[in-house]
Amino acid sequence: xxxxxxxxxxxxxxxxxxxxxxxxxxxxxxxxxxxxxxxxxxxxxxxxxxxxxxxxxxxxxxxxxxxxxxxxxxxxxxxxxxxxxxxxxxxxxxxxxxxxxxxxxxxxxxxxxxxxxxxxxxxxxxxxxxxxxxxxxxxxxxxxxxxxxxxxxxxxxxxxxxxxxxxxxxxxxxxxxxxxxxxxxxxxxxxxxxxxxxxxxxxxxxxxxxxxxxxxxxxxxxxxxxxxxxxxxxxxxxxxxxxxxxxxxxxxxxxxxxxxxxxxxxxxxxxxxxxxxxxxxxxxxxxxxxxxxxxxxxxxxxxxxxxxxxxxxxxxxxxxxxxxxxxxxxxxxxxxxxxxxxxxxxxxxxxxxxxxxxxx
Amino acid sequence: xxxxxxxxxxxxxxxxxxxxxxxxxxxxxxxxxxxxxxxxxxxxxxxxxxxxxxxxxxxxxxxxxxxxxxxxxxxxxxxxxxxxxxxxxxxxxxxxxxxxxxxxxxxxxxxxxxxxxxxxxxxxxxxxxxxxxxxxxxxxxxxxxxxxxxxxxxxxxxxxxxxxxxxxxxxxxxxxxxxxxxxxxxxxxxxxxxxxxxxxxxxxxxxxxxxxxxxxxxxxxxxxxxxxxxxxxxxxxxxxxxxxxxxxxxxxxxxxxxxxxxxxxxxxxxxxxxxxxxxxxxxxxxxxxxxxxxxxxxxxxxxxxxxxxxxxxxxxxxxxxxxxxxxxxxxxxxxxxxxxxxxxxxxxxxxxxxxxxxxx
Numbered sequence: 111x112x113x114x115x116x117x118x119x120x121x122x123x124x125x126x127x128x129x130x131x132x133x134x135x136x137x138x139x140x141x142x143x144x145x146x147x148x149x150x151x152x153x154x155x156x157x158x159x160x161x162x163x164x165x166x167x168x169x170x171x172x173x174x175x176x177x178x179x180x181x182x183x184x185x186x187x188x189x190x191x192x193x194x195x196x197x198x199x200x201x202x203x204x205x206x207x208x209x210x211x212x213x214x215x216x217x218x219x220x221x222x223x224x225x226x227x228x229x230x231x232x233x234x235x236x237x238x239x240x241x242x243x244x245x246x247x248x249x250x251x252x253x254x255x256x257x258x259x260x261x262x263x264x265x266x267x268x269x270x271x272x273x274x275x276x277x278x279x280x281x282x283x284x285x286x287x288x289x290x291x292x293x294x295x296x297x298x299x300x301x302x303x304x305x306x307x308x309x310x311x312x313x314x315x316x317x318x319x320x321x322x323x324x325x326x327x328x329x330x331x332x333x334x335x336x337x338x339x340x341x342x343x344x345x346x347x348x349x350x351x352x353x354x355x356x357x358x359x360x361x362x363x364x365x366x367x368x369x370x371x372x373x374x375x376x377x378x379x380x381x382x383x384x385x386x387x388x389x390x391x392x393x394x395x396x397x398x399x400x401x402x403x404x405x406x407x408x409x410x411x412x413x414x415x416x417x418x419x420x421x422x423x424x425x426x427x428x429x430x431x432x433x434x435x436x437x438x439x440x441x442x443x444x445x446x447x448x449x450x451x452x453x454x455x456x457x458x459x460x461x462x463x464x465x466x467x468x469x470x
Numbered sequence: 471x472x473x474x475x476x477x478x479x480x481x482x483x484x485x486x487x488x489x490x491x492x493x494x495x496x497x498x499x500x501x502x503x504x505x506x507x508x509x510x511x512x513x514x515x516x517x518x519x520x521x522x523x524x525x526x527x528x529x530x531x532x533x534x535x536x537x538x539x540x541x542x543x544x545x546x547x548x549x550x551x552x553x554x555x556x557x558x559x560x561x562x563x564x565x566x567x568x569x570x571x572x573x574x575x576x577x578x579x580x581x582x583x584x585x586x587x588x589x590x591x592x593x594x595x596x597x598x599x600x601x602x603x604x605x606x607x608x609x610x611x612x613x614x615x616x617x618x619x620x621x622x623x624x625x626x627x628x629x630x631x632x633x634x635x636x637x638x639x640x641x642x643x644x645x646x647x648x649x650x651x652x653x654x655x656x657x658x659x660x661x662x663x664x665x666x667x668x669x670x671x672x673x674x675x676x677x678x679x680x681x682x683x684x685x686x687x688x689x690x691x692x693x694x695x696x697x698x699x700x701x702x703x704x705x706x707x708x709x710x711x712x713x714x715x716x717x718x719x720x721x722x723x724x725x726x727x728x729x730x731x732x733x734x735x736x737x738x739x740x741x742x743x744x745x746x747x748x749x750x751x752x753x754x755x756x757x758x759x760x761x762x763x764x765x766x767x768x769x770x771x772x773x774x775x776x777x778x779x780x781x782x783x784x785x786x787x788x789x790x791x792x793x794x795x796x797x798x799x800x801x802x803x804x805x806x807x808x809x810x811x812x813x814x815x816x817x818x819x820x821x822x823x824x825x826x827x828x829x830x
Contacts, residue, residue: 114503120511121711126497129505133496143474143789145489147669147716150478150792181544183671184693187788191691218692251632304708311543311671311710331545331551331687332578341793347547348664350671350710351481356507429503432510 111284115454119261119407119433120305121456146355147392151348160344160350161359166218170364173293173316174350180339181354185285186211188334189313189348190218193255193279194225195330196337197298197321200250200459204228206271209236209260212283216255222327226344228269236263237398242271248316252324253297256361258375259285261305262436264397264443270295273395277321280321287364288448289374297321300395306406306447308357309423311350353417364448373448374405380446380455381405387459393466397439410440412469418442421465430458475814479621479767480553480644480665480793483814492653506715511708517778519711520704523718530724533601533653533676539628540671540699541714546571546662550696553639554585555690556697557658557681560610566631569596570798571641576615583612589631595799596623598759602631609676613637613657614682619645619651619764621665624757624803626764630655636787637681639806644766645675647724648808657681666766666807668717671710675699724808735810737765740767740806740815744768747819753777753826756800762822772829773800776830781825790818 116123139146142155149156164179173179174340182188193215196205201223205216207230219225226248229240247254259266260285270278273422277297286301293299298317304310326335343353364373385403386416388396388410395411410417418441422434445454455457476483484521499506502515509516523537533539542548553575554563565576567590579585589600607614614633619626621644630638637657646661653659658677664670677696686695698706702713726735743764747757748770757769772778778801782794793822795803806815 113498113505116504116508118508121508121510121708123508124505129497131509133493136493136496137486138473143472143791144476145484146491148476148478148481148483151670152480153792153798183545184548184712185543185707188544188691188693191693195691214692221689221691237624270557302708304711309710309712310511310708311713329581331548331555331581331691332574333548333551334691347545348481348662348670350669350713351542351664352712353710431503432513442795 112429114429114431115450115457116431117444117446117458118448119436119443120302121310122305122445122447123449124308125360125363127451128356128363131359132356135333137297147352149351151345153353156351158470159355159358163354163361166358166365169369170287170289170361171293176292176319178317178322178340180315180336181344181357182315182339183311183348183350185313186281186300187214189281189300189315190215192334192336193222193224194219195254195334196326197279197324198223198252198327199250199324200225200385202248202252204248204251204254204276206230206240206242206254206256207232208239208257208265208344209263211260211262212255214256215257215281216259219255228250228254236265237397239267239402241267242267242269245271245274246376247274247276251276253279255279256307257281259406261407261445263402264407264409265402268401285404287370287373288377288405290370303353303357309353312357314357329440362431376452377405377446377448380450380452381408383455383459384408384444384446387462391466392461393470394462397441406447407443407445408438409435409443415440418470420469424465425461430461430463473809474789475817476791477804477806477810477818479796479803480662481670482665482805482807483721484668485720485809488716488723491719492716498587504663506710509711511705511711519715519718523714523721525723526718526725529646529723530730530819531653532652536679537653537699538677538679538682539698540675540677541704541709542675542699543671543710546641546675547656549641549660549675551640552574552696553613554579554582555694556640557684558583558612558687559684560612562586562608562612564608564611564614564636566590566602566614566616566791567592568599568617569623570616570626571620571622571643572617573711575617575641579615579667582818586611590615595759596620596625599625599627600763602629605631605634607634607636611636612756613639615639617641619766621767621805622798624764624767624769628682628761645764647730647733647739647767659786662756663717669713670721672713672717674717697754697795700771719801728769731804736812737806737808740766740812741768741817742812743815744806747822749823753830754822758800766807767803767805769795769801769803771797775800780829783826785821788821790821
């Protein structure tokens with residue numbers, strides 16, 4: 111049976127090769143007579159899976175030994191609480207509002223700290239990234255927080271904000287591994303796996319050891335202390351073993367594909383194909399300020415709800431699925447993560463052209 | 471390649487049938503052209519998966535509409551914090567100590583409440599269940615907490631404690647679904663999936679609606695509020711979709727097997743086979759007081775470390791794996807969850823008999 115082109119914002123398309131390997135190993139992993147799912151997280155085999163995942167990720171992102179890598183649970187939404195709980199010294203924090211997820215992180219910070227909004231693009235429904243070249247960073251702020259790529263709105267920070275020396279903490283859920291990054295610029299970053307890393311249920315956090323020296327607030331639950339997971343090498347309690355195994359497979363696939371420079375080229379080619387067409391189309395229109403466009407999530411509209419719906423329906427029938435935009439933006443959204451092949455975007459653009467001809 | 475008999479305490483053996491189905495559906499779930507892993511958690515298909523899982527679980531455990539069912543993340547260890555954070559009114563709680571997991575739950579409660587230990591079997595390394603027929607329950611205690619089956623020590627409450635009218639909250643991680651239960655006796659119960667429900671990374675919680683009326687402590691993170699997950703029907707953020715899908719398959723398998731009365735019979739037959747042999751053996755010896763023996767986890771010893779190690783090694787070579795006991799008890803432990811076939815226990819007992827003859 112044919113697979114579709116799946117433009118879901120997350121959980122999202124995974125490399126077919128990874129899924130095939132997982133299916134083949136489902137009942138018997140490397141001849142040990144059991145599934146990875148059935149394996150003790152304290153077993154030699156699982157330790158190898160975990161260590162390979164960590165070392166392949168370090169290779170891909172060039173993570174130095176100044177950072178700790180942990181795989182945790184609860185999604186980015188849990189990290190929204192963990193950031194203020196773990197990294198508050200003065201209980202003052204600065205947030206840049208670029209969408210719903212940054213807002214939720216900010217809301218959670220207000221529970222524990224005096225959280226400030228030091229820049230925002232709420233005035234234009236988050237369709238751009240605010241100028242962050244000369245921010246008024248709060249004097250004793252414990253950190254500056256951003257959501258680097260905004261899945262819902264399709265924006266991305268192309269330049270990181272000047273935090274005036276404060277630690278930068280970033281949610282990279284929808285852009286991690288899409289291109290090379292300079293890890294040293296971040297005190298901490300994290301990502302839910304279900305977009306560019308693996309299946310839902312795993313959250314990746316990479317934290318500078320200096321930041322980890324901060325004392326969590328007294329009320330921080332044990333499982334929400336980063337130190338709990340760092341000290342136990344992500345094995346304090348049973349981790350989402352099968353999810354980590356799949357993330358590891360995705361890391362190996364990325365290395366085989368040529369690493370993040372190659373992924374960046376491929377992703378830019380895919381995104382250009384779509385954005386160039388959006389710029390020349392007389393029917394479809396991108397919703398984001400050009401220079402802030404995401405490489406991963408491209409929202410677009412026709413201008414009328416009826417045509418949007420017609421497009422989504424006909425695209426689905428043509429095997430191009432999950433193109434419905436988020437309700438906050440409307441219209442359509444094509445999420446074109448690493449695992450979306452060029453062919454998928456080519457097929458989409460061809461389909462859009464045909465739709466444009468038929469509905470002009 | 472042959473599958474082994476896997477006696478792991480968790481993550482643990484899963485029904486082969488479930489794994490086969492999952493492998494077959496890995497690249498294309500029911501002809502929709504994508505894996506369950508790639509599916510939006512807001513899709514019609516995933517909603518069906520979630521609703522079937524909930525309704526099959528309700529059928530199996532006979533859960534009435536007085537209870538809410540949620541699938542969350544973070545393992546039982548996260549629930550250890552969530553219980554005092556969500557269900558404290560007087561900030562007084564009563565715990566019964568029957569092992570390491572109850573201890574961890576208690577420790578977490580001391581962070582937020584005046585937690586009392588009202589019974590304990592620590593004096594004899596948790597090898598029995600304390601008498602709970604006439605407990606001194608604290609006057610204003612918000613709840614009484616137990617770990618009903620103690621994976622490490624191999625004990626189980628055969629009668630629930632008399633809580634003198636206080637709500638009973640129980641960790642059922644290693645005994646849930648092993649036999650029918652009277653849900654109405656609990657204000658709340660929960661379980662990490664990785665023993666008798668599905669893969670690691672999913673936690674099941676079943677909570678009485680009366681208990682849910684309590685106001686969480688102000689410091690409770692959004693993701694640690696049960697109300698967050700109840701209100702959103704486990705879809706507040708992206709849940710561990712693939713894990714829930716597999717749990718759902720296990721529920722269907724249990725129904726097909728005949729439900730929990732049949733499982734109880736099967737589990738009793740498996741456990742009797744092993745315990746009867748332990749009682750007659752002159753080499754192997756169970757470590758638990760007979761009347762408190764778990765149906766799921768059976769620890770046993772030979773009496774010498776050398777023989778224990780030899781047994782574990784030779785058993786492994788014979789395809790009987792993960793029999794090493796927890797370091798707190800030593801020796802061996804056979805975890806014989808629902809998915810362990812009778813044949814596995816028969817093979818184990820035959821192997822033990824042979825080992826006894828050879829090493830008497």
